[in-house]
Amino acid sequence: MRVSMAQMGDPDKVKSQLGIIRERLWEAVPDSVKDFPWKKAEKKILEKLLFHGQKALKWSLIVLFIVSSLSDAIFSISRNQELIIPIGLLVGCLMTDFLRETLRELFPGSEGKVLQRHYLGLACFFVLVKFMSTYFALQARVFILNVANGGLMQVLWLWRSLVEENDKGNGENSISNQDAQLAITAED
Known part of the structure; x- marks a missing residue:
């Protein structure tokens, strides 16, 4: 097993030595470890x-949304524009519903994963609106x-109702179903 420094200079010899070491280690491993279904x-x-x-x-993004919304509400109150908060939330919710209906008309028959992608696209749109608001004047910002908070809030609500509909369709909660499925297969 001793390898001299002269032998370590040649890459082919290093590979062959590593192959020999690997074979010897594999021979030393018990049969129960070899038979275990590693894949x-x-x-x-x-x-x-x-x-x-x-x-x-998911939970990190929800916490980020809540902290961001509270920060925006505090910013609005500090600028004495607290009456804009409900108006902006309402406009954001209505905008989300309009965009959702538009996407449904553009892509008819979209269900499941495609609908989740629509919601993901809407959420990304409203996050982009939040970032773009920094370029506007104070009142517009x-x-x-x-508006972006209202849109994101509506997207989260729609996404939640979509998950609940899918869970009702499946008959069981998807999280507990996946946990049970993983527990059963782990026992195998």
Whole structure:
């Protein structure tokens, strides 16, 4: 197993030495470890990590939206424009409904994943509106920020109702269904 420094200079010899070491280690591994379904375990772990990653991302974005909305409301109140808050929220909700109906007319028969993509596109649009509001004057900025908050709030509400409809259609809660499915396959 000892390799001299002269042998380490040649890349082919290093590869062959590593191959020999790998073979000897594999021979030393017990048969129970060799028979373990590693690919299946890897797949299940990746599914579980993706599921929890999606869940963490969802809640992080919701918390970010809440903090951002509170910040915008405090900004509006500090500028003595608190009456613009409900007007902006209403305009944002109405704008979301208008854009949603427009997307439904443009893409008829869209359900499931396509509808979720529409909502994702609407959410990205309103986030872009929030970022673009920095280029406007103070009064317009306050109104546009509240319009974007209203739009995002409506998108989140529609997305939530879409998930609830899908859960009713499936008969069970998708999160508990996925957890149960992962638990069953982990036992296999």
